[in-house]
Amino acid sequence: MPTGTALRDAREQLFDAAERVLLRDGSSALTSRAVTTEAGCAKGVLHRHFADFDAFLADLVMDRIARIDNQAAALRDSAGTGTVADNLTGALTELFGPVAVAIVALVTSRDGLRARLRQAGVAGIPIVTEATAMIASYLVAERERGRVAPDADINTLAPTLVGAAHLLFADRKGTPPEAEAVHKVVTTVIRS
Known part of the structure; x- marks a missing residue:
């Protein structure tokens, strides 16, 4: 069962979500889970577009x-x-x-x-x-x-x-x- 919402430009939406987490919580809180949660999508979306979190x-x-x-x-x-x-x-x-x-x-x-x-x-x-x-x-x-x-x-x-x-x-x-x-x-x- 899919989770989250469909992302039109997943890359940019993930980047924007990462920036929000970074600004709000700092670099130590920046994880793939935090980014995908902020973007409102499944964690797999990030890994579909990028080899890994780094x-x-x-x-x-x-x-x-x-x-x-x-x-x-x-x-x-x-x-x-x-x-x-x-x-x-x-x-x-x-x-x-x-x-x-x-x-x-x-x-x-x-x-x-x-x-x-x-x-x-x-x-x-x-x-x-x-x-x-x-x-x-x-x-x-x-x-x-x-x-x-x-x-x-x-x-x-x-x-x-x-x-x-x-x-x-x-x-x-x-x-x-x-x-x-x-x-x-x-x-x-x-x-x-």
């Missing part, structure tokens, strides 16, 4: 990385408009929403997931690595337009901005920082 989690992370690629393109396209500090503040605030912060915690807490991601060619800490590349690409575009100093060390600025912003947003249970706090960090880093 494969599911790796695909979830890869899907969220792909979303950063879209954000990176939009940020690069903003080069030459607004202010550099405002563009970076907006990008970092959007980037480090609750899901991204929770995914960073998830990746750092699960050895099997990190192994799967390395096998898939994902280097470093997912989300953080892609964010650093996104910020570096934007800073290069701004430097080409003369809005960032020609001698700016992009390879230091980008990870510094990402790391500082991540620390501002890392408190999963607290309230996100005010835009002013993010802007202050951004202006301090890019000014130095």
Whole structure:
């Protein structure tokens, strides 16, 4: 006898359910049973679409990385408009929403997931690595337009901005920082 409800796009619905569990209960509560219960489907649905739970989690992370690629393109396209500090503040605030912060915690807490991601060619800490590349690409575009100093060390600025912003947003249970706090960090880093 079937249980749960029919899923139109099982993959995306399972990903959304995983995010809800992750945000509500944290990475230690993220199990295949918790995800399928949250999605309202039988546990077998997850295993029909993914080899195992680590494969599911790796695909979830890869899907969220792909979303950063879209954000990176939009940020690069903003080069030459607004202010550099405002563009970076907006990008970092959007980037480090609750899901991204929770995914960073998830990746750092699960050895099997990190192994799967390395096998898939994902280097470093997912989300953080892609964010650093996104910020570096934007800073290069701004430097080409003369809005960032020609001698700016992009390879230091980008990870510094990402790391500082991540620390501002890392408190999963607290309230996100005010835009002013993010802007202050951004202006301090890019000014130095």
